[in-house]
Amino acid sequence: MGEMLSAARTRMHRAAEHADVADELVARLDYPSETLSASIPLRRDDGTLLQLKAWRCRYDSTLGPTKGGIRFHPDVDADEVQTLAFLMSMKCALMALPFGGGKGGVQVDAHDLSLMEKERLARGWVRHFARILGPDRDVPAPDVATGEREMAWMVDEYAAMAGSIQPGAFTGKPVSLGGIAGRTPATGRGAMIALEAVRHKLDLPPGDLRIAIQGFGNAGSWFARAASDAGHRIVAVSDSSGMISHDDGLAIDALLKAKAADGSVTDLDQKGAKSRKSGAHILSHDCDVLAFAALGGVVTADNASDLKAKAILEIANGPIGPPADAPLRKAGIEVVPDILANAGGVTISHAEWVQNRGGLAWDEDRVNDYLRDQMEAAARRVTQMMDTHALDMRTAAYAAAMVPLCRAVSARGTCSDFGGG
Numbered sequence: 485m486g487e488m489l490s491a492a493r494t495r496m497h498r499a500a501e502h503a504d505v506a507d508e509l510v511a512r513l514d515y516p517s518e519t520l521s522a523s524i525p526l527r528r529d530d531g532t533l534l535q536l537k538a539w540r541c542r543y544d545s546t547l548g549p550t551k552g553g554i555r556f557h558p559d560v561d562a563d564e565v566q567t568l569a570f571l572m573s574m575k576c577a578l579m580a581l582p583f584g585g586g587k588g589g590v591q592v593d594a595h596d597l598s599l600m601e602k603e604r605l606a607r608g609w610v611r612h613f614a615r616i617l618g619p620d621r622d623v624p625a626p627d628v629a630t631g632e633r634e635m636a637w638m639v640d641e642y643a644a645m646a647g648s649i650q651p652g653a654f655t656g657k658p659v660s661l662g663g664i665a666g667r668t669p670a671t672g673r674g675a676m677i678a679l680e681a682v683r684h685k686l687d688l689p690p691g692d693l694r695i696a697i698q699g700f701g702n703a704g705s706w707f708a709r710a711a712s713d714a715g716h717r718i719v720a721v722s723d724s725s726g727m728i729s730h731d732d733g734l735a736i737d738a739l740l741k742a743k744a745a746d747g748s749v750t751d752l753d754q755k756g757a758k759s760r761k762s763g764a765h766i767l768s769h770d771c772d773v774l775a776f777a778a779l780g781g782v783v784t785a786d787n788a789s790d791l792k793a794k795a796i797l798e799i800a801n802g803p804i805g806p807p808a809d810a811p812l813r814k815a816g817i818e819v820v821p822d823i824l825a826n827a828g829g830v831t832i833s834h835a836e837w838v839q840n841r842g843g844l845a846w847d848e849d850r851v852n853d854y855l856r857d858q859m860e861a862a863a864r865r866v867t868q869m870m871d872t873h874a875l876d877m878r879t880a881a882y883a884a885a886m887v888p889l890c891r892a893v894s895a896r897g898t899c900s901d902f903g904g905g
Contacts, residue, residue: 486563486567487563488563488566488567489570491806492570492571492802492806493513495809495878495882497510498879499883499886500883502873503873503883503886503887505890506893507899508893508898509886509889509890509893512544512546513544513573516541516543516544516566516569516570517543517544519540519541519542519566520539520540520541520613521537521538522538522539523538524536524537524590524605524608525608526601526605526608527604528598529598536592537560538588538589538590538591538609539560539562539565539588539589540554540586540587540588540616540622541565541566541569541587542569542584542586543572543573543585544573544584544585546584546889546892546893547577547582547888547892548581548582548583549582549583549618549621549622549623550569550583550586550623551581551585551586551623551625551830551833551834552568552625552627552830553587553624553630553656554587554589554609554626554627554630555589555627555628555629556590556592556605556628556629556630557589557590557591557629558591558593559779560590560591561591564589566587568587569585569586570585571802571822572584572585572587573585574823574882574885574886575827575885577887577888578881578884579830579858580858581834583830583834586623586624587627588609588613588624589627590605592605606638607637607638607640607641609638610645611641614646617653618650619652619837619840619841623652623653623654623655623837625656625833626656628779633658635654635655635657636657636658638654639653639654639661642654651840652841655667655833655836655840656833662839664832664835664845664846665846665848666855667829667835667836667851669706669709670829670831671702671706671707671826671829672705672707672708673706673707673852673855674826674829674855675703675710675775675799675826675828676710677828677856677860678797678820678824678825678827678859678862679711679825681859681860681863682824682863685867685870685877686773686794686820687794687816687818689772692715692716692717693716693717693772693773694716694717694772694773695717695718695719695771695772695773695774695775696718696719696720696721696766696769696773696774696793697721697774697775697777698763698766698767698775698776698777698778699722699723699776699777699778699779700739700743700749700777701723701778703799703800703829704778704799705740705743707777707799712733712736717732718734719733719734719769719771720766721734721749721766722749722763722764722765722766723743725747725750726749726759726760726761726763727760727765727769728749728752728757728758728760729758729769730756730757731756734754738752739752767782767787769792769793771794773794773795773796773797774796775796775799776796776797776798776799776803776804777799778803779800779803780800780801781802781805782800782803783796783803783804783805783808784808785808788808788811788812789811789815791812791815791817794817795817796818797820798820798822799825799826800822803822804819813876819876819878821877821881821882823881823882823885824863824866824877827858827862828859831858831859832855835851865884866880866881866884868884869881869883
């Protein structure tokens, strides 16, 4: 078992100690049910051949078909894929979705690929993993360095192999190919809904909040829009190029234009704004809420003491390593965990899957209403668990997620049903 997965499981075990969870469930979730690895040959435009490592993990299907994204990134490996599939299992259970957790990826720098090379890789991934895919078995979606276009190629390749049109086999597709309105902003908007829904548990000051955001891709930028529209101040933003800050709040529309034009938040031209070449300074920026919206593993036991935020919002998957949990609790910094904070994406992926299977399109108003209802209901489950068992928010979220999983496992029989103790 990899270190990342082992560390992630510690949070599940901690939650199990505080909730009425069957030992069989914990044992069932200790290891993924299925992980498939492959070597995908990619013929580059110059004629050279790459052999790329790739994976798909179906972690647990107790509640339904597995669900999770596909990422193209140089750091992808089996441990990361299995860990993210585990987190998706927890997330879908917490959101009361009829899905288990899955994840996939390719170990490649997508920025180094041409458009045609990306298409060949996307279609090659489907050919190698088609045996475990399908709308009733495993339903992929976009993730890091993949998006609507990659999903369009993938669902097309899957249809060619299956011999039938099956839009429900992938989510995150273009609307014209069975995608759903409102999915792109769903993760960022969902994070804002979650923050407002649990705000009374975060010991935050009344009125507008000072928010800093690490990462300004799709999720981070949509969260910034939603937070700004709600009247909060985005006082700092960082990306791979550096950091930009302003005590009175950054102009989000101008920041979005600067990012789109030059690929850097530091190119924002706003009077009084301060830029720094290193984005790492955002960890110690004074703010009410620090939102992590980039990759995982940012906060460790070594740098947890640098954080000055009153609360943390995990829009990314796993930005805080388990060894940092204790120092943050000691510092009184509550964390809105990823399995709640970034669940808006999979929630609207579920709506897209339902839309594809029913053959009736959802309009954006219906999508947004569904997103709000689901996020607020999940937040209530978490805060109720906090109150009932006097838990921190992350442990409460895991405990709440394990309740429907435990019920499903118990419905099929446990040790006591078969004559055990």
